[in-house]
Amino acid sequence: MTVRIGVVTFPGSLDDRDAQRAIRVAGAEPVALWHGSHDLEGVDALVLPGGFSYGDYLRAGAIAALSPIMAEVKDAAAAGMPVLGICNGFQMLVEAHLLPGGLIRNDNQHFVRRDQRLIVENADTAWTSGFTAGQEIIIPLKNADGGYIANDETLDRIEGEGQVAFRYLGVNPNGSLRDIAGITNERGNVVGLMPHPEHAVEAGFGPNTPAAMRSGVDGLNFFTSAIAAVARAAA
Numbered sequence: 599m600t601v602r603i604g605v606v607t608f609p610g611s612l613d614d615r616d617a618q619r620a621i622r623v624a625g626a627e628p629v630a631l632w633h634g635s636h637d638l639e640g641v642d643a644l645v646l647p648g649g650f651s652y653g654d655y656l657r658a659g660a661i662a663a664l665s666p667i668m669a670e671v672k673d674a675a676a677a678g679m680p681v682l683g684i685c686n687g688f689q690m691l692v693e694a695h696l697l698p699g700g701l702i703r704n705d706n707q708h709f710v711r712r713d714q715r716l717i718v719e720n721a722d723t724a725w726t727s728g729f730t731a732g733q734e735i736i737i738p739l740k741n742a743d744g745g746y747i748a749n750d751e752t753l754d755r756i757e758g759e760g761q762v763a764f765r766y767l768g769v770n771p772n773g774s775l776r777d778i779a780g781i782t783n784e785r786g787n788v789v790g791l792m793p794h795p796e797h798a799v800e801a802g803f804g805p806n807t808p809a810a811m812r813s814g815v816d817g818l819n820f821f822t823s824a825i826a827a828v829a830r831a832a833a
Contacts, residue, residue, distance in 0.1 A: 599829065599832060600626070600627050601625075601626040601627065601642050601643070601824075601825045601828045601829065602626065602627045602628075602629050602639075602640065602641045602642050602643075603621045603626045603627070603628055603629065603641060603642065603643045603644070603645060603821070603824065603825075604628075604629045604630075604631040604638055604639065604641035604643070604644045604645070605617045605618050605621070605628055605629070605630060605631065605644075605645045605647055606631045606632070606633055606644065606645070606646055606647070606667055606671070607630060607631065607632055607633060607647070608633040608649070608651040608652070608662045608665060608686075609633070609651060609652055610649050610650045610651040610652055610653055610654075610686075611647050611648075611649035611651060611686070612647075612648060612649035612650065613647045613648035613649055613684065613685070613794060613796060613797075614630070614647040614649070616647070616794075616796045616797060617645045617647045617684065617796045618630065619796070619799075620795070620796035620799045620817065620818070620821055621645070621821055623799045623800055623818065623821075624799065624818055624821035624822050624825060625822070625825060626643075626821065626824075626825050629641050631644075631667060632667070633651075633662065633665040633666065633667050633668075634665065634666050634667070635666065635667055636666055636667065636669065636670055637670075638667075638670050638671075638674060642679070642680075642828040643679060643680040643681070643682075643724075643824045643827075643828055644671060644674060644679060644680070644681045644682070645681075645682045645683075645684065645687065646671070646681070646682070646683040646684065646686075646687025646688075646690050646691065647684055647685075647686070647687055647796070648684045648685035648686045648687060648740075648794055648796075649685075649686045650686060651686055651690070654686075654742075654743065657689075657693065657700075657743075658686060658689040658701060658742075658743040659686055659687075659688075659689025659690040659691075659692070659693045659701070660689075660693045662686070662690045662693075663690045663693035663694040668690070668694055671694070671696075672694060672696065675696055675783075675787065675788050678785065678787050678831070679787060680724035680725060680787050680788075680824045680827050680828065681696070681787065681788045681789070682725050682788075682789050682790070682820065682824065683696075683697070683788075683789070683790035683791075684790075684791065684793075684794055684795065684796065685740070685741055685744070685791075685792050685793075685794060687790065688701065688780070688790030688791055688792055689701050689743065691788065691790040692790065696783065696788050697781055697782075697783060697788060697790050698748060698752050698755075698756060698761075698781070699746055699747060699748035699752060699753075699756075699781070700746075700747050700748065701743055701744060701745060701746055701747070701792075702743060702745045702747055703742065703743050703745060704741065704742055704743065704744055704745055704771070704772040704773060705745055705772060705773025706772070706773070708742075709740070709741070709742040710739060710740065710741060710742075710744070710771045710772060711738075711739070711740040712738075712739050712769075712771060713736050713737075713738055713739075713805035713806050713814070714736065714737055714738065714739040714766065714769070714771060714779075714793050715734060715735070715736055715766070715767040715768045715769075716734070716735050716736070716737055716764045716765065716766060716767055716779050716780075716793065717732065717733070717734055717735075717764065717765050717767045718730065718731060718732065718733045718734075718735060718763070718764060719731065719760075719762045719763055719764060719765055720760050720761070720762065720763045720782055720786075721733070722760075722786055723763060723782045723786040723787070723789050723823075724786060724787045724789070724823065724824055724827035725763075725782075725789040725820050725823050725824050725827075726763060726782075726789065726819075726820070726823055727823045727826060727827065728819035728820075728822050728823040728826070729819055729823075734767060735816035735819075736798070736805045736806075736807055736814045736816055737791075737793035737794065737795055737797075737798050737805065737814075737816055737817055738793060738794045738797040738798060738804075738805050739771055739792060739793040739794065740794065741772065741792050744771070744772035744774065744792040745772045745773045745774050745775075746772075746774035746775055746778045746779075746781075746792075747774075747775055748775065753775060753776060756781060757776070759784060761781050761782050761783070761784065762776070762778055762780075762781055763779075763780040763781055763782045763789055763791065764778075764779040764780035764791055764793075765777040765778060765779055766778075766779045772792070774792075779791055779792055779793060780792065780793070787827075794817070795816070795817030795818075795819075795820040795821070796817060797817065798814045798815055798816050798817030798818070799815055799817045799818040799821070800815060800818075801813050801815055804816075804817070
């Protein structure tokens with residue numbers, strides 16, 4: 599079967615085409631979706647891409663979370679469809695209450711761009727099954743509002759229930775509490791993270807690694823994991 603993964607474009611999206619390309623490189627069919635539509639066009643999975651939707655007015659992702667298509671995204675997530683929110687997409691997921699917590703301005707008050715080391719905490723989600731727990735990966739990071747926050751009760755709960763998907767390793771670039779770089783919902787089909795896996799899918803164009811410059815392809819596993827998850831669900 600050909601897995602079809604939708605990428606939703608919002609006003610101010612920057613990385614929607616990159617996400618579409620990553621999906622294609624992974625072996626699935628990317629489907630361009632518009633934020634003002636109520637039609638998911640029969641896709642098998644969804645990506646909310648990075649960028650600065652609506653100029654990040656109010657709070658990053660807050661207005662986009664109210665876009666018409668988000669009603670369908672919520673219904674699809676509740677039905678078990680794999681949904682990935684990348685950077686601004688992660689911000690949308692927390693604003694839409696599909697993931698707990700929130701994201702605020704980086705504690706250093708600067709936009710950060712770096713090849714970021716992460717540790718995989720949860721390898722049992724629809725978007726991380728291609729990894730192993732404890733694996734170290736390198737994924738590009740670029741954000742201004744990437745500080746993950748939640749109250750202590752929520753932090754303790756997501757820690758205890760295995761909902762922390764990724765942590766920053768070596769450097770915490772934005773002041774995220776408990777070094778959290780990405781989380782998942784309880785079911786494991788919705789994942790949000792600040793780093794950009796779509797920028798690490800092809801050798802020669804990815805992040806620098808100890809092996810060679812621009813050789814990093816750790817981001818590819820996100821998309822192949824989702825393809826495998828859809829195939830398992832259809833079997």
